[in-house]
Amino acid sequence: MKRIGLLTSGGDAPGMNAAIRSVVRNAVWHGLDVMGFEQGYEGLMDGKCVPLDARSVGAIIHRGGTILRTARSERFKTEEGRTRALHQLTACGVDGLVVIGGDGSFRGAWELHKLGVPVVGIPATIDNDVAHCDMTIGCDTALNTALEAMRRLRDTASSHDRLFIIEVMGRNCGYIALHTALSGGAECVLVPERPFDIQKLCDGLRRSRASGKSYSLVVVAEGAISGHDLKLRLAECGGYDARVTVLGYIQRGGSPSAYDAALATRLGAFAVDRLLAGSSGVMASLECGVPREVPLPQTWEDRRGLKEELMELVERLSI
Ligand SMILES: Nc1ncnc2c1ncn2[C@@H]1O[C@H](COP(=O)(O)OP(=O)(O)OP(=O)(O)O)[C@@H](O)[C@H]1O
Numbered sequence: 001m002k003r004i005g006l007l008t009s010g011g012d013a014p015g016m017n018a019a020i021r022s023v024v025r026n027a028v029w030h031g032l033d034v035m036g037f038e039q040g041y042e043g044l045m046d047g048k049c050v051p052l053d054a055r056s057v058g059a060i061i062h063r064g065g066t067i068l069r070t071a072r073s074e075r076f077k078t079e080e081g082r083t084r085a086l087h088q089l090t091a092c093g094v095d096g097l098v099v100i101g102g103d104g105s106f107r108g109a110w111e112l113h114k115l116g117v118p119v120v121g122i123p124a125t126i127d128n129d130v131a132h133c134d135m136t137i138g139c140d141t142a143l144n145t146a147l148e149a150m151r152r153l154r155d156t157a158s159s160h161d162r163l164f165i166i167e168v169m170g171r172n173c174g175y176i177a178l179h180t181a182l183s184g185g186a187e188c189v190l191v192p193e194r195p196f197d198i199q200k201l202c203d204g205l206r207r208s209r210a211s212g213k214s215y216s217l218v219v220v221a222e223g224a225i226s227g228h229d230l231k232l233r234l235a236e237c238g239g240y241d242a243r244v245t246v247l248g249y250i251q252r253g254g255s256p257s258a259y260d261a262a263l264a265t266r267l268g269a270f271a272v273d274r275l276l277a278g279s280s281g282v283m284a285s286l287e288c289g290v291p292r293e294v295p296l297p298q299t300w301e302d303r304r305g306l307k308e309e310l311m312e313l314v315e316r317l318s319i
């Protein structure tokens, strides 16, 4: 192997740049050339690439976003698009590829692997919805951002004796919502994985008021119900006048936490080591703290799932 390619795909996540730096520097250390493809699979199909060396990834370990930029690509989901990508890889002399992204990006990487491209994935998404890794790069930072917001909202909620709804990201996965609720001390959390009963929610809020609480914080993942729709339902069902804060893309930005920067640095170097060892169609992972490679399909076929006992703990401690 002489030259490897590198791209970031899907939603950006804090720590992607730290992973890029680590991939490039470890590859250079091994005597490899590196080409960075811009805007994920879109740039790969169009041959938009830049050579990367040890100096071109200086002073990015602490930066949010991704210097390679990222994209979602419908074109790459077609056979024609992937054939184009394959031609571009050959034209650029790339004989191995590192894909930094989430579950969708890994599905794309698996397609390339099936076409004969040696490919290793690095899990990076704020959603933490990839199986067989302790955490995905970016999730810890996003959680800390959401927690800080929640603590600020607690200040104003308690001062005004109000009910606040905090909507966090998570189209299909309630990990951020659950862990924000757990660490921020919410009264209640709504996640896409569990149906919710508005009457039960109103009853719970009423009980906590009756027990002497003067304000309440409800965390909702965007995929369960929007914060604004929940406000309307709470007004209809319980006469509540809730205030809504949608955290949105704020959660995707910012410098990576120590955890995310270190995780990205370890996984970036490990991904290059696995490519050089001849692995393909795998994710570079830390599972229970131990580096290991996981066949890509297992990362989406085996569901991580939400821990029921943590959902129950939020409820139990909300008395
Ligand atoms: N089944 C598939 N076949 C080929 N490519 C795919 C497939 N699924 C997803 N991709 C490619 O991967 C890209 C990124 O996927 P997706 O938008 O699901 O984000 P992700 O990697 O899961 O990250 P995040 O969830 O954090 O945004 C898609 O836009 C598409 O180009």
Ligand SMILES: O=P(O)(O)OC[C@H]1O[C@](O)(CO)[C@@H](O)[C@@H]1O
Residues within 6 Å of the ligand: 010, 011, 012, 125, 126, 127, 169, 170, 171, 222, 252
């Ligand atoms: O608007 P975009 O970029 O598609 O991102 C939205 C989605 O991306 C994620 O933030 C993951 O990056 C999801 O939680 C969210 O639903």
Ligand SMILES: [Mg+2]
Residues within 6 Å of the ligand: 010, 102, 103, 104, 125, 127, 129
């Ligand atoms: Mg995803």
